[in-house]
Amino acid sequence: MTHYLVRKQGIPVLARSRPDAAAPWPCTLFARYSDTQAQASLYIRFSIPVYGFSQDQTFTLIYDADNLVPGVNSIKPATTSLPQDQLDQLGRSGNPQLRVLALTVKQPCSIRCPHSTGSLGPKNGYEVPFHQLRKIAQATEIDVLLDYNWVHTVNRALLDKVLERPEELAGLVENGKYTKQHKRVDWTVFGPVDQEDPPPYASASQKRSRQTATSSLPKYPSPKRILLDAAIFPGSPTEKATTTTQSPSPRPPSSHVLATPDIQEAVNKAVALYLPIALKMHLERLLDDAVEYAYDLRNQADGEFEDVIADHKIDIAGIKDDGIDEMNRVVNDKLSELKEQAQDIVDDAVEKMQDGALEAYDSIDGKLIAMLDEHDAYLRRQRERSGRWHTLHARGQRSVSLPL
Numbered sequence: 001m002t003h004y005l006v007r008k009q010g011i012p013v014l015a016r017s018r019p020d021a022a023a024p025w026p027c028t029l030f031a032r033y034s035d036t037q038a039q040a041s042l043y044i045r046f047s048i049p050v051y052g053f054s055q056d057q058t059f060t061l062i063y064d065a066d067n068l069v070p071g072v073n074s075i076k077p078a079t080t081s082l083p084q085d086q087l088d089q090l091g092r093s094g095n096p097q098l099r100v101l102a103l104t105v106k107q108p109c110s111i112r113c114p115h116s117t118g119s120l121g122p123k124n125g126y127e128v129p130f131h132q133l134r135k136i137a138q139a140t141e142i143d144v145l146l147d148y149n150w151v152h153t154v155n156r157a158l159l160d161k162v163l164e165r166p167e168e169l170a171g172l173v174e175n176g177k178y179t180k181q182h183k184r185v186d187w188t189v190f191g192p193v194d195q196e197d198p199p200p201y202a203s204a205s206q207k208r209s210r211q212t213a214t215s216s217l218p219k220y221p222s223p224k225r226i227l228l229d230a231a232i233f234p235g236s237p238t239e240k241a242t243t244t245t246q247s248p249s250p251r252p253p254s255s256h257v258l259a260t261p262d263i264q265e266a267v268n269k270a271v272a273l274y275l276p277i278a279l280k281m282h283l284e285r286l287l288d289d290a291v292e293y294a295y296d297l298r299n300q301a302d303g304e305f306e307d308v309i310a311d312h313k314i315d316i317a318g319i320k321d322d323g324i325d326e327m328n329r330v331v332n333d334k335l336s337e338l339k340e341q342a343q344d345i346v347d348d349a350v351e352k353m354q355d356g357a358l359e360a361y362d363s364i365d366g367k368l369i370a371m372l373d374e375h376d377a378y379l380r381r382q383r384e385r386s387g388r389w390h391t392l393h394a395r396g397q398r399s400v401s402l403p404l
Helices: 084-090 127-138 153-164 177-181 210-215 223-228 237-242 255-401
Strands: 002-004 011-017 025-034 039-048 057-064 074-077 098-104 110-114 141-147 182-185
Touching: 002 153, 011 084, 011 127, 025 127, 025 153, 039 127, 057 127, 057 182, 074 153, 084 141, 110 177, 177 182
Parallel strands: none
Antiparallel strands: 002 025, 011 025, 011 141, 025 039, 039 057, 057 110, 074 098, 098 141, 110 182
């Protein structure tokens, strides 16, 4: 059976490379343990804008149990003080119990990243988090700051086992949709942080061949490119200006007046061509943003719902414990009261029995004394009778023995 040592959707944490003095970076921690297969793995997931992708991409650093160095991993109280906003982000509820999950691995961790043909680099403006991610992926010593309240009491012993005796476990076998959508690589998939910008357009003063212009066209060309592309507008002034002939032709009179309608017509054509494309791009962008926002709201709602359920479970458990304690108190009080009443009844019964016994003793004692007195009088009479008989018998014997 597979246990989630923290909640299934992961918990918010701050992670960094231990030798690095930079501030820790926000990410999400997952932890899974299989007692039937003796497997366990810890996962740290980052979400960063990547060059070549329209949406943020997730990178999952995998710390398998068999890659942990035995005897040096721990989870201990944190000595770092955080601003209140970061505490609110990390904390589950109530008073956060900050702990530092210290991991030491034998070799840099494996990574689950999106499929790509080459190395991956950040978008402009996101070089810092990308550089931080790369350093954490390369590191063999990692510190993760978390709220220990996220780890349920029944799972803390399992987490301690993973940290203290990783040599008894193997890495968890991965499966599922996320595994299929992301390939497993190492940190070398990250390209240099200072990614070069896309090549700029050629100068307006330099002539470009039609093949160069066509090969460098983006998916949705810009308005400037549409206006200047002679392939789209074969009759435009640009193509006329760049067309070569065997002999120069004389300049027509009033060129400015004659060219104005051509320019206006080119502008109208460009606008008519670009407007549907721009509208489509804008709508697609709005749709992507709406879908991503809805997905984030759904994930947030799921997390909040699970948190509410977990809080309700904790509240119900507390109410149950309080009810049991109250019931035990009432039962104990009632039992004590019944014991006192029973003791009073027993005392009364014993007292009555003692009184009855004394009365019976007095009655029996009187009767026995009367019987003894009566028996004593009888014996006395018998002794007197016996004495008289012996006297008479003795006199008779003496009278018989006298001579006649």
